[in-house]
Amino acid sequence: LRRGAFAQVRKIVNKTHAADLSVAFRTISPYDQKKLFSMIQDLEQKGLVFSELDEDIFLRIVEDLRVDEIVDILDTMASDDVADLMERFPADLAKEILRKMEKEGSEEVEGLLRYDTDTAGGIMVPDFVTVREETTAEKAIASLQKEYIDVEMPFYLYVTDDYDRLVGVSSLRQLVVVPPETPVRDFMTRDVYRVSTDMDQEEVAKIVARYDILAVPVVDEENKLVGIITVDDVIDIIRREATEDMFKMAGVGEEFVETQSIVKSTRIRLPWLFASCLGGVLAYFIIGRFEASLKQMAYLAAFIPVIMGMGGNIGTQSSTIVVRGIATGRINIRDLWRVVGKELSVGLILGVFYGLVVGAVARITHDQWSLSFAVTLAVMSSMSIAALVGSMFPLIFARLHIDPAVATGPFVTTSIDILSVFFYFQIATVLLNL
């Protein structure tokens, strides 16, 4: 941001989409970030940028703003986005902001904060269009023109009874194509997909994706309509959940850490490596027990990498298939034995194949059938155990209501490492009479 180009930059900034602006923020210095933000003139645009910014940049920018300014910006935003942002503010600041907004009458926001952020209640917006069963299409359109100017995406009209309970749904499109005097009752769909406030957001996303709907209504225990969840929020959930699953399996936390500082990134990744370190140390002690065998046949050690590697890789294959299968609904957690049985079969077949390959290498380099046989058996057992462990762990975790992605990564690799090494040396000791 050179001095001279100031006026020009201001012009560009105010014409750019918030999603694109937030990318620009990532590439400039903290000082320039504050400056760039101050150049945005429109409060609504500022709100949109708020929603799109990475957490650390966001915090840096708000620390320089007055509470009044923040409240003014938040007032322009949809209440679900405000609720999301509230969790990012430092606790003290959040309280102060809420107090201020409350005075100005924002029960909406407070209401949303009541629900857990990962549930339907936490992500819904209270901006929806309702009509009564007896309303005619014409009157419904008229009320859209008058009362619902502010509603974000009014493509569905929800039909409620005298107690505000959800009884049907009609689309804006149906409203336009039926004769104007038809009452909503006559053309509404009574079979409405709905979710309850405490449903997990991942489940909500599955329903919206599955039935190809643009929004799903959220109801409370009494079937009263309290909000809707729109498809654009569902897209964000699906992307975020996929990222989360990948990151959990790799042991790098849940959120994207690339934009965070080196220290923070290190802190997040350190504990996940601990399991693997512990497993490695355990494998060390196991091999230590076989030191006598190793002294006699030092080249036994040379097969450790290939045996561990083959087990580790097929284990990753199995657990990835199962974890993703559970997440997308392709694998039913009740099918445990069928899935595990199939993975074990695949592991056995591949184990025999690669066992023979590695065994052949052993035979060629060392003129000793028993060594070759031991290596073949070790690869085979390592690969079948890995397929078994890799498919069974996530399914068991899912049954125990533990997120399979988070539990699988470190557990699976570590246990496969230990088991592979143990079986290898056990087999070698017996077969080679060590």
Next chain:
Amino acid sequence: LRRGAFAQVRKIVNKTHAADLSVAFRTISPYDQKKLFSMIQDLEQKGLVFSELDEDIFLRIVEDLRVDEIVDILDTMASDDVADLMERFPADLAKEILRKMEKEGSEEVEGLLRYDTDTAGGIMVPDFVTVREETTAEKAIASLQKEYIDVEMPFYLYVTDDYDRLVGVSSLRQLVVVPPETPVRDFMTRDVYRVSTDMDQEEVAKIVARYDILAVPVVDEENKLVGIITVDDVIDIIRREATEDMFKMAGVGEEFVETQSIVKSTRIRLPWLFASCLGGVLAYFIIGRFEASLKQMAYLAAFIPVIMGMGGNIGTQSSTIVVRGIATGRINIRDLWRVVGKELSVGLILGVFYGLVVGAVARITHDQWSLSFAVTLAVMSSMSIAALVGSMFPLIFARLHIDPAVATGPFVTTSIDILSVFFYFQIATVLLNL
């Protein structure tokens, strides 16, 4: 499917959503699958089930249907779904079906097949609503009621000029809230997000997700509107791409294989394991070169698992962050050195930490400072190399326009295994004077 319950099952089948039915298909025998499909009475419902079925079940069912029947079912479906299905039919059958449909005038479907399936042209639908700039809101609504009854999701009206070129967009909602006599020109948005027919579907998904729109128009080279892509298809793309990336990184192909047979699943996974096998064999030869050192100090071998494991795990962390970062647009491939530099720093810090932990274990179990020092150095170098390789490979592949997910999995783990083992023995030989 017991005999007695036949009539009852038929009733349920015809009332269930196709997405739910397709799940039921997965759990029953091939014979019952055909029976269940024949129970569906509504042709449209059959079409929906077609779209939702897994490939192997789909093939099994169509092999028993006459071409006429298939064509009747396809006629009820949206043309983008038909185009997707055409690729699933055996080639001969597909040709026959197309010939038959052509006679009945389905240029639409043929037109769609012209485009690559992974591009905007391949996933768009030709069902959209267009109006001219001078049309009034009232007339636009009237034409919706008459001409566009069949359009799947008419929430956007695209405005075209005399040459069918896209000049603006209006929403159904705007149409309803402005005074009826206003011409579209006065309230349309001129700044339309649009994509070209040859844009990759992943890019299309990013645009729809980024700007929170419900549909994006597809234009040809002359800016003529040829189709739209709706948000429900985008959701499918996002989910499928995430699955694909995970599967490629784990080396299990691209498509979901769990529903495929054991033999097919084995065939897909076998080649991916070959890289890891080759790497393991190479590591074997490297260790073989140090057999003399190993004979003197057999317990050197006991540290192989922990050194390989720590390297492998941090390498997976780095490559997962980078691959997912590139896919979601959080990492820019031009930032190569910044990203790699950061990962290397994290790798170094974590390497020092875990190096000291493992070194301490070595010191406690063997009264020898030089061994402890060698192990610390080996863990450190293994972890920093792994972070370097794990972050650099995907970025370089992305720059060379090779899918980073597919190239990363086998390459990264294998090269880390080899490098870790090599550096470990090199360091040990020098430090311990072997």
